[in-house]
Amino acid sequence: xxxxxxxxxxxxxxxxxxxxxxxxxxxxxxxxxxxxxxxxxxxxxxxxxxxxxxxxxxxxxxxxxxxxxxxxxxxxxxxxxxxxxxxxxxxxxxxxxxxxxxxxxxxxxxxxxxxxxxxxxxxxxxxxxxxxxxxxxxxxxxxxxxxxxxxxxxxxxxxxxxxxxxxxxxxxxxxxxxxxxxxxxxxxxxxxxxxxxxxxxxxxxxxxxxxxxxxxxxxxxxxxxxxxxxxxxxxxxxxxxxxxxxxxxxxxxxxxxxxxxxxxxxxxxxxxxxxxxxxxxxxxxxxxxxxxxxxxxxxxxxxxxxxxxxxxxxxxxxxxxxxxxxxxxxxxxxxxxxxxxxxxxxxxxxxxxxxxxxxxxxxxxxxxxxxxxxxxxxxxxxxxxxxxxxxxxxxxxxxxxxxxxxxxxxxxxxxxxx
Amino acid sequence: xxxxxxxxxxxxxxxxxxxxxxxxxxxxxxxxxxxxxxxxxxxxxxxxxxxxxxxxxxxxxxxxxxxxxxxxxxxxxxxxxxxxxxxxxxxxxxxxxxxxxxxxxxxxxxxxxxxxxxxxxxxxxxxxxxxxxxxxxxxxxxxxxxxxxxxxxxxxxxxxxxxxxxxxxxxxxxxxxxxxxxxxxxxxxxxxxxxxxxxxxxxxxxxxxxxxx
Numbered sequence: 001x002x003x004x005x006x007x008x009x010x011x012x013x014x015x016x017x018x019x020x021x022x023x024x025x026x027x028x029x030x031x032x033x034x035x036x037x038x039x040x041x042x043x044x045x046x047x048x049x050x051x052x053x054x055x056x057x058x059x060x061x062x063x064x065x066x067x068x069x070x071x072x073x074x075x076x077x078x079x080x081x082x083x084x085x086x087x088x089x090x091x092x093x094x095x096x097x098x099x100x101x102x103x104x105x106x107x108x109x110x111x112x113x114x115x116x117x118x119x120x121x122x123x124x125x126x127x128x129x130x131x132x133x134x135x136x137x138x139x140x141x142x143x144x145x146x147x148x149x150x151x152x153x154x155x156x157x158x159x160x161x162x163x164x165x166x167x168x169x170x171x172x173x174x175x176x177x178x179x180x181x182x183x184x185x186x187x188x189x190x191x192x193x194x195x196x197x198x199x200x201x202x203x204x205x206x207x208x209x210x211x212x213x214x215x216x217x218x219x220x221x222x223x224x225x226x227x228x229x230x231x232x233x234x235x236x237x238x239x240x241x242x243x244x245x246x247x248x249x250x251x252x253x254x255x256x257x258x259x260x261x262x263x264x265x266x267x268x269x270x271x272x273x274x275x276x277x278x279x280x281x282x283x284x285x286x287x288x289x290x291x292x293x294x295x296x297x298x299x300x301x302x303x304x305x306x307x308x309x310x311x312x313x314x315x316x317x318x319x320x321x322x323x324x325x326x327x328x329x330x331x332x333x334x335x336x337x338x339x340x341x342x343x344x345x346x347x348x349x350x351x352x353x354x355x356x357x358x359x360x361x362x363x364x365x366x367x368x369x370x371x372x373x374x375x376x377x378x379x380x381x382x383x384x385x386x387x388x389x390x391x392x393x394x395x396x397x398x399x400x401x402x403x404x405x406x407x408x409x410x411x412x413x414x415x416x417x418x
Numbered sequence: 419x420x421x422x423x424x425x426x427x428x429x430x431x432x433x434x435x436x437x438x439x440x441x442x443x444x445x446x447x448x449x450x451x452x453x454x455x456x457x458x459x460x461x462x463x464x465x466x467x468x469x470x471x472x473x474x475x476x477x478x479x480x481x482x483x484x485x486x487x488x489x490x491x492x493x494x495x496x497x498x499x500x501x502x503x504x505x506x507x508x509x510x511x512x513x514x515x516x517x518x519x520x521x522x523x524x525x526x527x528x529x530x531x532x533x534x535x536x537x538x539x540x541x542x543x544x545x546x547x548x549x550x551x552x553x554x555x556x557x558x559x560x561x562x563x564x565x566x567x568x569x570x571x572x573x574x575x576x577x578x579x580x581x582x583x584x585x586x587x588x589x590x591x592x593x594x595x596x597x598x599x600x601x602x603x604x605x606x607x608x609x610x611x612x613x614x615x616x617x618x619x620x621x622x623x624x625x626x627x628x629x630x631x
Contacts, residue, residue, distance in 0.1 A: 222486040226508035230421035233511035236574040236625065237425070246622035253578045253624065260508055295585060298597040 004154050011150070012143055019139045023132070030131060034124040035100060039083055042102040045070065045117045053108045066092060067120040072113045078105035079114055088120040097122040160184035164196055171200055173207035174273055215270040218263050225263065228256055258382075265384040269372075272322065272391045283323045285415075286311045286348055292327050293346070299335050303342070311348045316415050322392045329385040330355045330411050337361060343408070351415040356408050364409065366402040422455065425511045425573070426518075439463030446472055446479075452522045453480035455514070458496070466495060473500045480521035484509070510579035512570045519569035535568050536630070537614055549612035559584055560605040567618065567628035576625040602626060 049070065052060045062070040069088070081104045088099030101118040160182040167179045179200045182193050232253060241249065271277055289311060293300070300307055316323070334344050334357035342358035368374055370390040373383040393400040399414035426433040434449075436442035439462045446454070446468055454472070458465035465483065472479055483496040486507045496504055502521045505514060523533065523542065531542035539548040545561055547554050556564065566583055567575070577595040584601075606618045621627045 219486060222507045226486070227421075229508040230425075230511055233576065233579070234421045234424055236576060236621070241622045241624075243623070246624050249622075250577075250624045253576055256508075257578050257582075298585075302597055 004151065004158070007154070008147060008150055012146060015146060016139065016143060019135075019142070023135045023139070026135065027128065027132060031124075031128060034121070034127065038100040038119050038121055038124065039102070042083070042100060042117050042119055045119075046102060046104050046115070049115060049117075050106060053106060057109065059108050059113065066090065067122075069118050071116045071118075072106075073116070075105075075112050075114045078107075078112045079103060081105060086118060088118050088122075090120070090122070098125055157186065160186070160189045160193070164189070164193055168196060168200075173203050174211075176275075211270055211273060214266060215274075218267040218270065221259075221263050225256060225260055229260070232256065262382045262384070265382045265388060268325065269384060269388050269391060272388065272395060275395060277319045277322055279319045279321065280317055281320060282315045283318050283320050284313070284315045285323065285327070285353060286313050288320075288323055288327050289331075289346055289348060289353075292324070292331055296331060296335055300344070303335065303338055303340050305335065305338055305342055305344045308343065308345045309347070311346070312350065314348055314350060314353075314415070316396075318396050322395075326389050326392045326413070327353075329389050330413070333357075333385055334409075334411070337409075345408075351417055353413040353415070354410055355412075356410045358407060359409055361409070363404040364402065369402065370400070421511060422514065425515065437461075439465075439468070442468050443471065446477075447475070450477060451479045452525060453482060453502075453518045455482050455484060455518065456501070458483055458485040466499060469496065469499050469501055478525060480518075480525045482514075482517055482521060484514075510576065510582065512566070512573060512575040512579045513583055515573070516566050516569040516583065520565075533565070533568065535571065538564075538568070538609070540565065540568070549609060549614040552612050554608050554612045556605065556608065557601075559601050560608070563601060563605055564609075567626070570628065572627070572629045574621040574625050574627045580625070 045068070049060060059072050062072070067088075081102075084101050084103070086099050086101045087096045089095070090097050098121045099118050100121055101116060104115050104117070106113050106115050163182050164179075170177070171179060179197050181197065182189065184190055184193070232249070236249070289309075293307070293309070330353075331344075331346065334355050337359045338344060338357050339360055343356070345354070345356040347354040347356075370386050372387045374386075390400055392398075393413060397416040399412075401412045401414065403410050403412070423433050423435055434445060434451075436445050439460045442456075442460070442465075456465045456468060465485075469481060469483070472481065481501045482503045482505060483501045484505045484507060485496075502524070503517050505517060523531075533540040533542055537550050540546070541548075547556055547561065547564065562584055563580070566580065577598055580598055581595050584598075602618060606616065609618075610616055615630070617628050617630065619627045619629065
């Protein structure tokens with residue numbers, strides 16, 4: 001729920017409850033004031049009758065009007081004087097109307113009478129209804145005005161907040177965009193903005209340090225690896241080796257090769273992330289794929305893979321080196337993880353490159369797959385191949401997707417449409 | 419550097435070394451070489467400056483740049499300045515040897531692009547191989563393999579180095595180099611059939627040696 005809605009719901013419900021309570025209090029207050037008014041009228045009637053009796057020594061003649069009636073009943077013992085709420089039958093409409101009545105005692109010609117004066121309250125009721133309606137209308141008007149007003153004001157005031165939020169959700173430590181400052185006169189937002197920008201800068205600089213470390217470490221490692229490599233080559237020339245020595249040397253060679261590859265991959269990844277490879281040019285993907293497939297010939301034949309290609313001409317503007325790496329890594333993976341006698345399909349249509357392969361592996365989790373150093377236990381790769389592919393695609397705004405249908409793994413690159 | 423020196427000297431070649439920028443500059447200004455292997459990252463200067471110096475003197479020494487950086491910029495600057503080739507660390511000595519041999523060949527046999535090893539003739543322009551005047555048809559990989567072996571004659575060349583030379587980065591796909599065997603087997607068969615001696619010897623299961631014995 002949006003803050004604005006939450007806020008509105010709270011304030012409006014409080015306002016409505018308050019208004020209802022005041023309405024009720026208002027109703028009862030006015031109603032009692034009006035009752036009091038009617039009671040006074042009744043008492044005036046009582047006094048008039050008493051005055052008339054004192055003057056004329058007999059009961060006055062009474063008539064019923066539309067609002068009032070007076071009745072006398074002879075009683076033995078005088079009753080108590082009191083007011084009651086009652087109903088009054090309207091003379092015209094014969095309808096029952098709320099009314100107020102006064103029982104009182106009078107004495108005329110040595111006879112006690114109980115006098116009943118009834119006064120219709122229909123007019124006061126009408127007045128109350130009117131007041132109630134006006135109050136209700138007022139409540140509605142207030143609620144609507146409040147709602148609209150708060151909406152307008154709040155969405156305006158909260159604008160900087162949403163702006164910060166939008167930038168924050170787009171923020172990437174590896175990205176090159178900074179969080180731009182917002183203009184606001186509200187202290188809280190200014191503080192938030194400062195805090196967010198400080199944090200973003202800190203995150204970025206930490207990330208840069210880490211990246212620089214990776215790159216420098218990889219660089220520094222290259223020289224000792226190079227020395228090991230040369231020394232091994234030299235050692236190889238020194239003479240005869242026993243079978244065991246040969247085996248050991250072979251293993252050392254293999255490890256050094258792996259180390260070199262790993263190091264190269266890490267360097268490449270760091271470079272791509274830092275966007276240091278900028279030799280953008282039109283790259284014909286079809287030609288690239290054909291070349292790559294040729295260089296993989298030995299492995300395709302070695303695994304007796306069935307190669308199906310459907311290649312249309314398609315060019316993108318990118319670094320040739322990176323496109324080579326992308327295509328080579330994807331095809332290499334598709335061959336590496338294939339089963340002997342399996343299928344490898346390469347389809348290049350307008351801005352889509354799809355590489356599909358059969359494999360013993362079940363459906364893979366693409367998100368985990370593109371993380372660094374994620375690889376199957378049996379894989380001979382560095383575990384960086386797909387991470388590099390992902391990074392290349394991210395850099396150029398391409399989309400790298402994966403799906404799994406009918407035991408075939410598909411990796412799809414959606415090139416950015418020009 | 420010692421390794422490089424040893425690897426190149428053995429064969430009757432003369433190999434001199436300079437450990438820093440100043441020594442390199444002195445040597446470059448005093449002597450002429452068939453090929454200079456230049457490490458860009460010197461302890462007291464940029465190797466590219468030496469390259470500029472050589473080129474400014476109009477000397478025709480072959481120059482091969484080696485660098486720890488795979489940076490495209492270095493590579494392009496180096497080649498733009500007139501270097502003949504570029505090699506990124508780490509590399510196999512046999513690879514370096516093959517590259518240097520290619521540069522020296524280009525420099526020395528200007529116009530005459532025939533490489534001869536005993537009864538084997540290789541026409542580098544037409545990419546043809548003859549053994550005792552009978553031409554043999556080699557696949558591109560076998561041809562590359564033969565040149566690589568001749569450049570590294572008398573040396574044990576590891577399977578890794580061969581794989582890297584022939585397939586470059588594609589060989590990242592596997593650690594298994596058995597497929598090299600079939601190429602070598604075919605090359606050897608074709609050459610022996612054409613009447614050549616058997617020069618290719620397996621070396622301790624790690625690599626191969628191209629030698630007369």
